[in-house]
Amino acid sequence: DAGITQSPRHKVTETGTPVTLRCHQTENHRYMYWYRQDPGHGLRLIHYSYGVKDTDKGEVSDGYSVSRSKTEDFLLTLESATSSQTSVYFCAITRSSLTRNTEAFFGQGTRLTVV
Amino acid sequence: QQQVKQSPQSLIVQKGGISIINCAYENTAFDYFPWYQQFPGKGPALLIAIRPDVSEKKEGRFTISFNKSAKQFSLHIMDSQPGDSATYFCAASGGSARQLTFGSGTQLTVLP
Numbered sequence: 001d002a003g004i005t006q007s008p009r010h011k012v013t014e015t016g017t018p019v020t021l022r023c024h025q026t027e028n029h030r031y032m033y034w035y036r037q038d039p040g041h042g043l044r045l046i047h048y049s050y051g052v053k054d055t056d057k058g059e060v061s062d063g064y065s066v067s068r069s070k071t072e073d074f075l076l077t078l079e080s081a082t083s084s085q086t087s088v089y090f091c092a093i094t095r096s097s098l099t100r101n102t103e104a105f106f107g108q109g110t111r112l113t114v115v
Numbered sequence: 116q117q118q119v120k121q122s123p124q125s126l127i128v129q130k131g132g133i134s135i136i137n138c139a140y141e142n143t144a145f146d147y148f149p150w151y152q153q154f155p156g157k158g159p160a161l162l163i164a165i166r167p168d169v170s171e172k173k174e175g176r177f178t179i180s181f182n183k184s185a186k187q188f189s190l191h192i193m194d195s196q197p198g199d200s201a202t203y204f205c206a207a208s209g210g211s212a213r214q215l216t217f218g219s220g221t222q223l224t225v226l227p
Binding site: 031033035040041042043044045048050056058059090092094102103104105106107108109 | 119121124147149156157158159160161164204208211212213214215216217218219220
């Protein structure tokens with residue numbers, strides 16, 4: 001599992017409330033990513049980080065912010081949750097394999113429901 | 116704008132049959148094409164991957180065929196088993212950040 005832990009695993013929140021999801025890794029990987037998974041869309045990149053305090057936007061970044069104050073933690077925040085942000089959120093890291101490919105490994109996911 | 120298109124959306128195969136899932140991409144900067152397998156309640160797991168300098172890669176019962184000129188690639192699962200029933204995603208990546216662009220997924224059901 002590449003040492004990735006996501007918390008919480010499940011959360012129900014009300015529209016308009018702030019929500020923070022946490023991704024913790026134990027292997028000191030430089031790159032970390034947040035994706036959301038929705039039926040018919042596969043997984044889409046929200047934000048990614050290439051180091052402490054270094055982040056960039058992905059395909060669906062509107063309404064989300066991220067922070068990375070330590071190598072091991074990458075936080076995803078929904079400042080004011082909306083029903084359209086009901087989704088399953090996955091954190092990922094990348095690491096180089098023996099074949100020199102950069103392989104992505106995913107956490108177990110966080111199922112977020114905004115009511 | 117979907118940069119990686121995947122078909123079919125769902126697939127039902129008899130045990131022992133061949134499962135074939137197709138993907139097409141648009142961005143010629145992509146240089147790595149992995150396939151992921153996902154079981155319910157789990158995160159996607161890397162199954163097999165290919166780079167565009169080869170036309171085929173085989174690992175056990177799983178084979179990727181890659182057609183660079185057509186910008187298409189496919190996953191073939193030989194001798195499909197009920198345990199292969201899962202959702203399969205093709206993906207593509209390129210650039211220094213190695214972020215993945217995913218297809219929309221194929222739900223495979225292998226009947227016993």
